[in-house]
Amino acid sequence: MMEVVQELGFFKTVEERRSVRLFDQETPFDHDLVRKCLEAAILSPNSSNLQLYQFVRVPESSPIKDKLAELCMRQKAATTARELVVVVTRRDLWKSRAAANYEYIKSATQNQPEKKKKQALSYYSNLIPKLYSKYPGWTLLKKLIAFFMGLKRPMVREVGETEVRISVHKSAALASMTFMLGMKAVGYDTCPMEGYDSKRVHKLLNLSSGSEICMIIGCGPGLPGGIYGERFRLNSEELIKSI
Numbered sequence: 001m002m003e004v005v006q007e008l009g010f011f012k013t014v015e016e017r018r019s020v021r022l023f024d025q026e027t028p029f030d031h032d033l034v035r036k037c038l039e040a041a042i043l044s045p046n047s048s049n050l051q052l053y054q055f056v057r058v059p060e061s062s063p064i065k066d067k068l069a070e071l072c073m074r075q076k077a078a079t080t081a082r083e084l085v086v087v088v089t090r091r092d093l094w095k096s097r098a099a100a101n102y103e104y105i106k107s108a109t110q111n112q113p114e115k116k117k118k119q120a121l122s123y124y125s126n127l128i129p130k131l132y133s134k135y136p137g138w139t140l141l142k143k144l145i146a147f148f149m150g151l152k153r154p155m156v157r158e159v160g161e162t163e164v165r166i167s168v169h170k171s172a173a174l175a176s177m178t179f180m181l182g183m184k185a186v187g188y189d190t191c192p193m194e195g196y197d198s199k200r201v202h203k204l205l206n207l208s209s210g211s212e213i214c215m216i217i218g219c220g221p222g223l224p225g226g227i228y229g230e231r232f233r234l235n236s237e238e239l240i241k242s243i
């Protein structure tokens, strides 16, 4: 593996990361560093630790790279990318991922008090199935239960199917962000994209029916011309409020 090109401090990494839409075709690109950054990304926080996402790597050598770039509406960030990382949500894997957590907790809490152990296990054997199972009318029922329980005490209201999907996307997006910062920290650039034909990408990658695409990230050594202008952000007073 090529040596880490540069190790920037956190804030410098954040400042230097830009969405870069043009990648150099000549500079050697170390695909192993993509792997390293993806390994870091999976350490990101994620809802209930279910880890309901997958990164599908499509490097420049892949027979489907050009086709995938075409489905990203031929954006330069995709056509010139040395690798495309498709961030896929896997809501459909909730049972096996809950089971993995259950088994892990069972072994990790062996020496803990029975009550604490039961509580932790019940989260994955009881609560998660209630939230993630799909039955006709289930969303309405869950919402009604949340509503009535919420009359007496604070209650999580985001229990419907749409909210579950949003939650899964949140976790995938957080992992994506860690990945992009990691790439910047090792000296590479990225461009997150939502401009793609999701239906066709789904088919091209032969994704399971319960999968959705969170975003596609173009990666590579960026070219200066790939940064379209100075960075613009609103005044932080607009975006950060204290109450």
Ligand SMILES: Cc1cc2nc3c(=O)[nH]c(=O)nc-3n(C[C@H](O)[C@H](O)[C@H](O)COP(=O)(O)O)c2cc1C
Pocket (backbone or CB within 6 Å): 017, 018, 019, 020, 021, 075, 077, 191, 192, 193, 194, 195, 196, 215, 231
């Ligand atoms: C979810 C998401 C989708 C995006 N989709 C695209 C895209 O399809 N094409 C593109 O060129 N940039 C895309 N961007 C990049 C944004 O335009 C960019 O982050 C924003 O303009 C701020 O610029 P900066 O990333 O350089 O700070 C996307 C960013 C996010 C977070």
